[in-house]
Amino acid sequence: MSLHIITYRPHATERMLQPHLQHSTNSGETMKTVSVSKRINVAAEAAWHWVRRGDAMHRWAPFISACTLDGKGVGAKRVCIVQGHELYEVLETIDDEQRLFQYRIVKQAMLPLKDVLGTIRLTALSASECEVLWFLNCEATDEAAWPEVKKGIEAMYLMGIKGLEEASRS
Numbered sequence: 001m002s003l004h005i006i007t008y009r010p011h012a013t014e015r016m017l018q019p020h021l022q023h024s025t026n027s028g029e030t031m032k033t034v035s036v037s038k039r040i041n042v043a044a045e046a047a048w049h050w051v052r053r054g055d056a057m058h059r060w061a062p063f064i065s066a067c068t069l070d071g072k073g074v075g076a077k078r079v080c081i082v083q084g085h086e087l088y089e090v091l092e093t094i095d096d097e098q099r100l101f102q103y104r105i106v107k108q109a110m111l112p113l114k115d116v117l118g119t120i121r122l123t124a125l126s127a128s129e130c131e132v133l134w135f136l137n138c139e140a141t142d143e144a145a146w147p148e149v150k151k152g153i154e155a156m157y158l159m160g161i162k163g164l165e166e167a168s169r170s
Helices: 012-016 044-053 143-169
Strands: 031-040 064-070 077-082 085-095 100-107 113-126 129-140
Touching: 031 143, 044 113, 044 129, 044 143, 085 113, 129 143
Parallel strands: none
Antiparallel strands: 031 129, 064 077, 077 085, 085 100, 100 113, 113 129
């Protein structure tokens, strides 16, 4: 087992979520984090309706062309199609009280990443506004590619948050 010292300073909401984060690395790669946070003009409950389902990402995240779910709740297996690539996931956390959703990508060939844990957290700011924090922790298998991979994931997450806002209004 190796110990990694990470100089990443998490967003305040991420610090609050530490008890929920079950991600560790033992294989020698450096743990990476991508984090996007954005306020949207919809109630947190309306947005949470779309996130917590787990099977409807293709209806609000434009980079996902299809999404299927086998099972319900924590432990359900999900397959998302992104640019023709299949991402096999397992739902890890669906916390209605905290509006916290986590998924682990267990198999994918699209990006040079492994041990990927994604988290979406919704925080009510008012009756008609919330903050969406979407982040992932992972291990990069190609350090040279990491800056571009990170930039691409950030762009996808911002598109997804915009799509979540639009879907939550309908």
